Amino acid sequence: MNRAIVIGGGLHGLSTALHLARMPGWQVTVLERRHVGRHSSGVNAGGVRRLGRDLREIALSMVAWEMWSNISALVGDDCGFQPGGQVKVAENAAELGKLEARAAQVRALGWTHEEVVDQAEVRRLLPAIAPHVVGALVCHGDGSADPMRTVMAFRRAAQEAGATIIEGSGVTAIERSGAGTLRVVTEEGTHEAERVANCAGAWATRIARMAGEEIPCGVKASMMIVTERLPHFCTPTVGPTGRALSFKQTVAGTVVIGGGHQGLNDPERETSTVLFGNLAHAARIAAELFPCVKGARIMRTWTGTEARTPDEIPVIGESRTMPGLFHSFGYSGHGFQLSPAAGAAVAELIARGATNLPVAPFTQRRFDA
Numbered sequence: 001m002n003r004a005i006v007i008g009g010g011l012h013g014l015s016t017a018l019h020l021a022r023m024p025g026w027q028v029t030v031l032e033r034r035h036v037g038r039h040s041s042g043v044n045a046g047g048v049r050r051l052g053r054d055l056r057e058i059a060l061s062m063v064a065w066e067m068w069s070n071i072s073a074l075v076g077d078d079c080g081f082q083p084g085g086q087v088k089v090a091e092n093a094a095e096l097g098k099l100e101a102r103a104a105q106v107r108a109l110g111w112t113h114e115e116v117v118d119q120a121e122v123r124r125l126l127p128a129i130a131p132h133v134v135g136a137l138v139c140h141g142d143g144s145a146d147p148m149r150t151v152m153a154f155r156r157a158a159q160e161a162g163a164t165i166i167e168g169s170g171v172t173a174i175e176r177s178g179a180g181t182l183r184v185v186t187e188e189g190t191h192e193a194e195r196v197a198n199c200a201g202a203w204a205t206r207i208a209r210m211a212g213e214e215i216p217c218g219v220k221a222s223m224m225i226v227t228e229r230l231p232h233f234c235t236p237t238v239g240p241t242g243r244a245l246s247f248k249q250t251v252a253g254t255v256v257i258g259g260g261h262q263g264l265n266d267p268e269r270e271t272s273t274v275l276f277g278n279l280a281h282a283a284r285i286a287a288e289l290f291p292c293v294k295g296a297r298i299m300r301t302w303t304g305t306e307a308r309t310p311d312e313i314p315v316i317g318e319s320r321t322m323p324g325l326f327h328s329f330g331y332s333g334h335g336f337q338l339s340p341a342a343g344a345a346v347a348e349l350i351a352r353g354a355t356n357l358p359v360a361p362f363t364q365r366r367f368d369a
């Protein structure tokens with residue numbers, strides 16, 4: 001039996017563990033410093049979005065979308081996935097021009113999932129949208145899911161596949177231990193394994209550093225708002241083109257507003273804090289796009305800490321200083337959607353040393369230049 005340790009019980013760690021535990025001959029242990037879903041995987045906006053992806057991410061995002069479309073088959077739960085579509089609206093003619101250029105760029109690469117629609121179609125899709133909106137880029141089949149329910153489904157499925165999950169177990173060192181194995185040191189003791197996955201989110205560069213590898217990556221603390229329940233007025237997830245916002249109404253009627261407005265991060269203390277000035281900006285944009293939410297009561301706000309690479313696409317690949325250690329981090333605000341496919345890719349890299357899944361653009365070698 002081969003042994004693998006997965007560091008980090010976020011969605012990427014759990015997905016890697018699930019896919020690997022289902023492969024014959026692998027005994028998988030997840031080490032999570034706090035509890036499963038403690039950081040970004042448990043507090044994100046649940047956006048399942050191919051729309052507007054970095055061109056290098058589209059192929060992996062398409063594989064992930066196939067998996068989301070039948071997520072019950074993968075994890076035995078629908079994860080609350082609602083494929084209500086994602087819509088990026090243009091607030092003026094110049095923005096519509098940008099969306100048309102983007103759609104042409106995506107089409108030129110052979111993808112057809114992003115489609116420009118005119119003002120009448122935007123009104124049909126979003127009857128409550130502000131009248132100044134002139135068109136949009138639409139991706140049907142995208143949507144959103146329930147983050148914590150998704151985490152729990154992946155956790156359960158990984159455990160049912162035979163993975164062991166140890167919470168309250170923070171990794172403090174990784175060493176070579178001879179005979180092709182790595183020793184992973186935690187506050188409680190040590191684990192030996194042939195392969196290790198670094199899925200430690202905002203702390204993954206520290207794990208890389210333990211292996212003597214410097215990978216450029218910072219942290220971010222995106223903020224979210226949830227309002228009181230409102231009568232149903234919006235099915236797709238919506239964002240503007242020229243401003244930062246993500247806006248969706250849940251089946252319960254609450255409106256969830258995010259889009260990358262930043263709070264304060266303190267990775268040392270593993271906390272982040274809401275900056276209400278920045279959050280007010282998000283609320284203002286939301287009310288300008290959907291006048292019906294003006295005056296809605298805000299029930300809760302929060303932030304989540306996560307890793308952000310300089311080019312905002314992840315790092316996926318084997319360590320260059322410690323063979324046997326595989327990185328998967330730096331999802332930079334959009335890793336929820338990618339998690340089913342990225343976990344499959346990392347599991348294949350670990351088990352077979354190669355994967356046909358489209359993760360080549362994510363090598364850390366890209367930072368060499």
Ligand SMILES: Cc1cc2nc3c(=O)[nH]c(=O)nc-3n(C[C@H](O)[C@H](O)[C@H](O)COP(=O)(O)OP(=O)(O)OC[C@H]3O[C@@H](n4cnc5c(N)ncnc54)[C@H](O)[C@@H]3O)c2cc1C
Nearest residue numbers: 008010012033041044045047171201304331334335336337
């Ligand atoms: C507010 C917000 C909204 C977002 N919205 C979306 C969205 O709509 N759509 C989308 O696709 N993405 C979204 N994201 C991004 C998405 O949540 C992340 O990209 C994804 O969850 C990253 O998962 P992860 O497993 O890499 O990291 P995490 O979920 O952060 O997991 C890393 C885990 O590693 C553990 N860990 C760290 N160090 C150690 C150690 N030394 N030993 C053991 N364990 C350790 C941590 O405790 C943590 O549990 C959002 C993120 C935030 C914060």
